[in-house]
Amino acid sequence: MKGIPIPKAKLPPNALIPFYANAESRGYLADPEEVAKSRIWLAQKYGYHPFDFSSSSESTQKLMSMRKDPRQIFHGLEPGWLVSIPDKAVLKPKSDLLDAYHKS
Secondary structure, rough: OOOOOOOOOOOOHHHHHHOOOOOOOOOOOOOHHHHHHHHHHHHHOOOOOOHHHHHHOOOHHHHOOOOOOOOOOOOOOOOEEEEEOOOOOEOOOOOHHHHHHHHH
C-alpha cells in the first residue's frame, strides 16, 4: 500500500488575508478575544443573548476553547502524519528531519 502524508494547509491569497484575519467575519486567523467581542457586538445589534460557555460544564468549556493551528487541515492531526483507515492507525514520522520539514 502507498500513502500520502497529510499536507500543510495553505495560507489564503494576500488579497483575502484581511477577511480571514477579521474578527467580524470570524476568520480563522483572527484573534479569539476579538472574535468573542465581535460575538457580543453582534448579539447586541440583533437583540439576542450570546451563549455563555463559562456557565456550562467543564467538558463543554474545553470543547469550545479548542483551537486548531491555521496550518492544520484536520484538527488533532499534524501535517506529515499518515492515516491508515483499514488499520485504524495514525502513523507519525520518526525522523526529526521529516517532522521539521512538515512543520516549516
